[in-house]
Amino acid sequence: MNKGPVRVSAEEAAMNRMFLAAMKDGRIERYIKRHSMQARITHGVTSICCILLCISGLFVFVPALAAAVGPDAVFAMRMSHRIIGIVFVAVPLASAVLAPRGVAHIFKNLFARWDSDDKKWMALFFPYLFLAKWIHMPDQHEVKSGQRFADGMLWFCGALMGITGVLLLLGTTIVDLGATAHGAILFLHDLGFLLVAIFAMAHIFLGSGIFQPYRGTYKLMFGNGMVSESDALYHWGHWARAEIASGDNVVEVKHA
Numbered sequence: 001m002n003k004g005p006v007r008v009s010a011e012e013a014a015m016n017r018m019f020l021a022a023m024k025d026g027r028i029e030r031y032i033k034r035h036s037m038q039a040r041i042t043h044g045v046t047s048i049c050c051i052l053l054c055i056s057g058l059f060v061f062v063p064a065l066a067a068a069v070g071p072d073a074v075f076a077m078r079m080s081h082r083i084i085g086i087v088f089v090a091v092p093l094a095s096a097v098l099a100p101r102g103v104a105h106i107f108k109n110l111f112a113r114w115d116s117d118d119k120k121w122m123a124l125f126f127p128y129l130f131l132a133k134w135i136h137m138p139d140q141h142e143v144k145s146g147q148r149f150a151d152g153m154l155w156f157c158g159a160l161m162g163i164t165g166v167l168l169l170l171g172t173t174i175v176d177l178g179a180t181a182h183g184a185i186l187f188l189h190d191l192g193f194l195l196v197a198i199f200a201m202a203h204i205f206l207g208s209g210i211f212q213p214y215r216g217t218y219k220l221m222f223g224n225g226m227v228s229e230s231d232a233l234y235h236w237g238h239w240a241r242a243e244i245a246s247g248d249n250v251v252e253v254k255h256a
């Protein structure tokens, strides 16, 4: 049934006029700020350290690799492992001291209770990997349910590697931990290495955007930290709508 012309309030009419004028002037794209500069620098330094630590650790861990490169190269790897290890621990700690509220925000997200959309998203995730074009994923909060688990594991592994690494460093330089304790810590360090390798590989696969729906995602951490409004709505619908409504982190970019 036709109810006549659509009624538009004066406020909406003004917004529509502004929108049309902006479209005439040039194309305006809206982005949402997702990661601060400090978060991006901390992530960049720790992720590069983590990859270098995996490589140098491998040369200590696998005798065949150590034999292939010779004792001098192994010595250089061991020393670099210790120095890069200190950077891997010190940078996130310094960042946490500088931005404790940022840390609280991350952990609040990681431990957020899973709602029905979160459960549905996780149930659909594996089919989605192969059938992304045909599967509509439910809206997500700031950190997706599966992402909360995967990021949580990276945080756990990072802490485990940091603590056991520092103990190994101290145990081989200024403190005598005893053979049993040293063996146990080394075992935990090796176990952590295995977990890091698994979760970091999955994380890098998705985060770098090799998988089509995540194309360009790397820019969130290795670019300007912003996500386009449409990508934000596609990946994190609940979060994006709340951000758009508040407008605090919305940035408009005008393209000529």
Ligand code: HEM
Pocket: 050, 053, 054, 056, 057, 058, 060, 061, 078, 081, 082, 084, 085, 086, 088, 089, 161, 162, 164, 165, 166, 168, 169, 172, 186, 189, 190, 192, 193, 196
């Ligand atoms: C993602 C982080 C890390 C990875 C993947 C990693 C990996 C490894 C691996 C595979 C080994 C060889 C263990 C073995 O021989 O059984 C090792 C040894 C060691 N790691 Fe790490 N590690 C990491 C972080 C750290 C950190 C943060 C530190 C210290 C601050 C550290 C200090 C050491 C030390 C002292 C050793 C003994 C090696 C030696 O004898 O020179 N590691 N690490």
Ligand code: HEM
Pocket: 034, 039, 043, 046, 047, 048, 050, 051, 106, 143, 151, 154, 155, 158, 200, 203, 204, 207, 208, 217, 218, 219, 220, 221, 222
């Ligand atoms: C070098 C390849 C890597 C790429 C392309 C990458 C990409 C990303 C991206 C895009 C995000 C943001 C996701 C989002 O906004 O929802 C992120 C977050 C994260 N990454 Fe990576 N990453 C890499 C390596 C690593 C490594 C090696 C680690 C392990 C130490 C790591 C640990 C994390 C953590 C813990 C977060 C969550 C940070 C937060 O909650 O603010 N990343 N990564």
